[in-house]
Amino acid sequence: MSDEKQNIKILQGNEACVEGALLAGVRFFAGYPITPASEIAEGMARRLPKINGKFMQMEDEIASMAAIIGASLTGLKAMTASSGPGICLKQENIGFAAISEIPCVIVNAQRGGPSTGLPTKPSQGDVMQARWGTHGDHPMIALAPSDVSEILEMSVKAVNFSEKYRTPVMLLLDEVIAHMREKVTIPSIEDLEIIDRKKPSGTKEEFLPFKADEDMVPPMADFGSGYRYHVTGLVHNEKGYPTSEAKEVDQFLRRLTNKVELNKRDIIIKDEYSLDDASIAIVAYGSVARAAQRTVKLARKKGIKAGLLKLITLWPFDDDLINRLADQVDLMIVPEMNLGQMVREVQRAAEGKCRVIPYGRIDGDLINPVEILEKIEEEMSQ
Amino acid sequence: MKDIIEQYIRKEMFPHIWCPGCGNGIVLGALIRAIHSLNWKKDEIAMVSGIGCSSRITGYVDFNTMNTTHGRALAFATGIKMANPELKVIAVMGDGDCTAIGGNHFIHTARRNIDITAIIINNMIYGMTGGQYSPMTPTGKYGSTAPYGNIDQNFDISALAASAGASYVARSSIFNVNQSIKLMKNALLKKGFSVVEMISDCPISYGKMNQLRTPVKMLEWIKSTMVPRKSWEKLSDEEKKDKMPTGEFLDINIPEYTEKYQQICAIAQQEGGRNE
Numbered sequence: 291m292s293d294e295k296q297n298i299k300i301l302q303g304n305e306a307c308v309e310g311a312l313l314a315g316v317r318f319f320a321g322y323p324i325t326p327a328s329e330i331a332e333g334m335a336r337r338l339p340k341i342n343g344k345f346m347q348m349e350d351e352i353a354s355m356a357a358i359i360g361a362s363l364t365g366l367k368a369m370t371a372s373s374g375p376g377i378c379l380k381q382e383n384i385g386f387a388a389i390s391e392i393p394c395v396i397v398n399a400q401r402g403g404p405s406t407g408l409p410t411k412p413s414q415g416d417v418m419q420a421r422w423g424t425h426g427d428h429p430m431i432a433l434a435p436s437d438v439s440e441i442l443e444m445s446v447k448a449v450n451f452s453e454k455y456r457t458p459v460m461l462l463l464d465e466v467i468a469h470m471r472e473k474v475t476i477p478s479i480e481d482l483e484i485i486d487r488k489k490p491s492g493t494k495e496e497f498l499p500f501k502a503d504e505d506m507v508p509p510m511a512d513f514g515s516g517y518r519y520h521v522t523g524l525v526h527n528e529k530g531y532p533t534s535e536a537k538e539v540d541q542f543l544r545r546l547t548n549k550v551e552l553n554k555r556d557i558i559i560k561d562e563y564s565l566d567d568a569s570i571a572i573v574a575y576g577s578v579a580r581a582a583q584r585t586v587k588l589a590r591k592k593g594i595k596a597g598l599l600k601l602i603t604l605w606p607f608d609d610d611l612i613n614r615l616a617d618q619v620d621l622m623i624v625p626e627m628n629l630g631q632m633v634r635e636v637q638r639a640a641e642g643k644c645r646v647i648p649y650g651r652i653d654g655d656l657i658n659p660v661e662i663l664e665k666i667e668e669e670m671s672q
Numbered sequence: 673m674k675d676i677i678e679q680y681i682r683k684e685m686f687p688h689i690w691c692p693g694c695g696n697g698i699v700l701g702a703l704i705r706a707i708h709s710l711n712w713k714k715d716e717i718a719m720v721s722g723i724g725c726s727s728r729i730t731g732y733v734d735f736n737t738m739n740t741t742h743g744r745a746l747a748f749a750t751g752i753k754m755a756n757p758e759l760k761v762i763a764v765m766g767d768g769d770c771t772a773i774g775g776n777h778f779i780h781t782a783r784r785n786i787d788i789t790a791i792i793i794n795n796m797i798y799g800m801t802g803g804q805y806s807p808m809t810p811t812g813k814y815g816s817t818a819p820y821g822n823i824d825q826n827f828d829i830s831a832l833a834a835s836a837g838a839s840y841v842a843r844s845s846i847f848n849v850n851q852s853i854k855l856m857k858n859a860l861l862k863k864g865f866s867v868v869e870m871i872s873d874c875p876i877s878y879g880k881m882n883q884l885r886t887p888v889k890m891l892e893w894i895k896s897t898m899v900p901r902k903s904w905e906k907l908s909d910e911e912k913k914d915k916m917p918t919g920e921f922l923d924i925n926i927p928e929y930t931e932k933y934q935q936i937c938a939i940a941q942q943e944g945g946r947n948e
Contacts, residue, residue: 318755339940344754344933349780353747356740356777360720360751363738364759368751386741513736513752514759516715520682520731522739531685531731 297476303468304371306438307397307461308333309476310445311369315484316395317343318368320357322350322376325409326465327399330371351376355383358394362387363521365512367449371397374407374416377423384458385424386523388546391500391508393452393487395445397461399468400576402654411654412465414576414627420460421605427543429550431557432460432605436579438472444559444602450485451557455549456507462604464627466577466656490517500542501528506549551606559602560611564590568597570666571619573612573636575601577656578625584659589666596666604632612639616646621669625649625657645669680704680714685732689725693887695846695872696726699793702849702870703764704733706856718759720749722774724766725800726793726872743774746781749788757787757930760860767794767808771827775807782836785864786929791856792829792867795874803877814881829869834922839864841922845871847894848918855920864928871898871916 301309307330311319319338321331331347338345344361348354351372358368372380377398387394400416402408416423420432431451435444444461452459488509490497499519502508511517524532525539533539550557561579564586565571574582579600589596599615601608612635616622622644624633630648637646649665651657681704690696707717717735721727723742730737736759740748745763753761770778770792781788797815798804805815805822808829812821834841840862842855852870859866873879873890884890897916899907904917 318751320751336940339933339937342937346750346754348747348750349776352744353750353777353780356744356747357751357754360738360748360753361755362751364752364756366755368755382741383744512756513718513738514716514756518714518734518736520737520739522731523741524739529684531682 297478299474299476300471301438301474302329302471303438303441303463304329304399305333306442306474307371307445307463308337310442311395311449312337312341313477313479313482314446314449315367315486316369316449317341318358318361318366319344319370320346320348320354320361320368321370322348322354322372324373324376326401326468327371327373327376327397330397351379352383355380355396359383359387359392362392362394363513365515367393367453369395369397369449371399373399373401374403375405377416377419381424385426385428387458388424388428388430389523389525390521391456391510392521393456395448395452395459395461397463400462400464402652408654410465412577412627412656413652414464414578414631415652417462417604417628418631420462427547429455429457429547430460430605431455431457431550431603432462433559433602434462434575434604435467435602436576436600437467438470439474440602441467442474442476446482446484447559450483453487454485454507455553456487456510457550462576464576498528499530500526502545502549506545506552554606554608557603557606558608558611560608561600561602563598563600565597565599565615568595569619570594570596570621570623571615572596572598572662573601573622573624573632574598574626575604575632578627581657581659582625582662585662585666588659588663594666594670601632607635607639609639612636613641613643616640616643619644621666622646623649623662623666623669625662625665627651627657676708677701677704680708680734681732682734688732689728691876693873693875693890694725695795695870696729696793698846698849699726699791699852699870699872700729700732702852703791703856705853706860709853709857710860712760716758716760717762718749718752719762719764720745720752721764722766722769724769724798726764726766727769729764743769743772744777745769746774746777746788746790750781750784750786753786753788754930754933761788762791762860763788764791764793766799767792767796767829768798768806771807771829771832779832779836782833782838782865782867784929785837785839785926787863788865789859789862790865790867792869793872794829794869795872795878797874797878799874799877803881816881830867830921833867837865838867838922839924839926840866840920842867842920843869843871843916843918845894845898845918846873847891848898851918858920858923862923864926
């Protein structure tokens with residue numbers, strides 16, 4: 291492809307998210323103003339009316355989450371975007387989307403917390419909230435890109451996963467990558483894999499709206515398509531009607547979690563740098579993974595056999611990968627912009643086979659490559 | 673009449689969960705008759721509810737139905753209507769659901785004037801959770817969380833909806849069934865946000881704590897309280913105290929939200945918009 295045909299732009303992370311979402315087929319966005327996510331709503335407000343998509347600024351974060359679920363139920367791919375305080379408010383309806391299996395994407399441009407916290411500073415303090423923010427056992431897919439191009443790519447993936455698995459998907463940005471500008475090659479639609487939800491094919495009379503196929507995902511009918519059914523946040527049977535019958539409840543709730551957990555191999559996205567011969571592994575995600583990649587280069591120059599495992603899919607968590615890596619390396623270090631959240635998952639999955647060390651920073655500044663290297667050297671000297 | 677109802681209900685969902693003497697069934701019956709009189713296809717109707725006894729209504733009718741989270745029915749309904757304006761969207765809510773936890777969504781849905789019909793079943797109490805006072809419990813009345821009497825002022829739902837920007841606002845009661853059907857039909861036909869407040873009963877929660885222990889006593893109280901709007905206007909302030917007007921309070925034609933959005937799409941596609 292010649293340069294003039296390539297669609298190359300300098301984009302902000304939030305703008306790249308809009309590009310990716312639109313490419314993936316998002317045609318409904320509802321949001322509420324919040325730093326550092328507002329540019330996503332602003333981009334959607336400009337772009338969606340041009341393609342007969344729907345944009346709404348709702349009265350609050352709760353309503354934004356509700357509106358995208360309602361819209362998705364009519365067949366539109368739907369997204370909302372917010373940050374910590376807003377994501378807290380959305381939790382109730384994220385649970386509703388999970389139990390009623392309605393595809394949607396929630397972008398969280400993470401800022402420092404708790405509460406109003408540090409609105410203009412980056413954080414990775416919401417990674418556990420992403421997994422367990424809404425109450426009860428539920429599935430969750432969360433993706434954490436680490437640069438602007440990857441935001442675009444993962445926005446597409448997030449929409450695809452939500453459609454494929456009929457579940458809410460969280461796209462975890464942080465203030466730095468959300469606001470940073472980088473060169474991005476915008477792919478053409480033909481070069482992308484775009485996934486649409488399965489539609490029912492049987493008769494309308496015999497339609498069982500929550501009867502899953504072998505992949506554990508039920509086909510989904512649009513409201514208004516003639517397949518009339520009931521959607522509820524109550525635990526329900528295959529017909530969609532509320533049930534508290536123990537066997538039905540157990541089967542339903544296990545399927546809900548398993549449709550993501552047992553399809554993990556399809557959902558896990560990761561990158562590895564210099565891991566083959568590594569005896570020290572940095573496990574990082576989001577903008578910190580960029581710093582960690584540089585750390586690996588600096589360490590190698592000093593003769594330290596360091597490598598990087600960059601997690602892009604945070605949830606479901608790849609236990610097996612960490613466990614295998616723990617067989618290989620002597621030390622894992624998990625730098626993150628919080629006081630130690632994903633490090634606990636890494637420690638759990640490593641099963642004591644190697645030392646796993648947290649490195650947390652919560653002052654609102656980025657973690658830089660040198661400080662990760664210093665931490666490694668400090669640990670090596672012990 | 674029974675035949676009409678049977679065309680619209682999901683028989684396999686019965687028996688329903690409502691207590692003997694509950695007004696929810698009367699409201700549902702009136703709503704079905706209003707819909708039937710319009711010859712609307714079941715496929716084109718989306719009915720959305722929140723949480724509470726009244727919100728179980730959506731499970732019992734054979735439309736595209738959605739029983740959502742507490743107070744959020746109108747926010748979900750807004751997403752449905754905006755995404756597919758061809759659907760006829762009806763939201764059914766209780767008084768606590770709509771005016772307490774859902775109060776913000778209620779006023780903003782009215783403000784947008786989006787083409788949704790809200791049926792609010794006002795039994796003046798949280799019934800499902802055992803009789804706690806709601807924003808509609810009259811001052812001085814009792815609830816399980818107001819054992820010494822309610823000191824809160826209650827809302828006037830109809831006045832609230834009208835001032836917030838709705839196109840059509842009416843009130844009726846489970847005692848005035850024929851009027852209810854007529855008002856619901858008008859509301860359903862209205863292009864814009866329409867509200868019908870249905871005064872209902874809850875003998876086992878509200879009645880028990882307020883000397884209206886039986887369904888008959890509650891109906892008698894409703895009968896003696898409801899006064900047609902025109903008669904109500906002639907009453908003295910003192911007489912108005914214990915009465916509630918019924919009928920239409922607002923019926924205006926103002927631009928509807930999804931139609932206005934279509935105009936925005938046209939502007940964006942022709943001119944590129946101000947920010948381009």
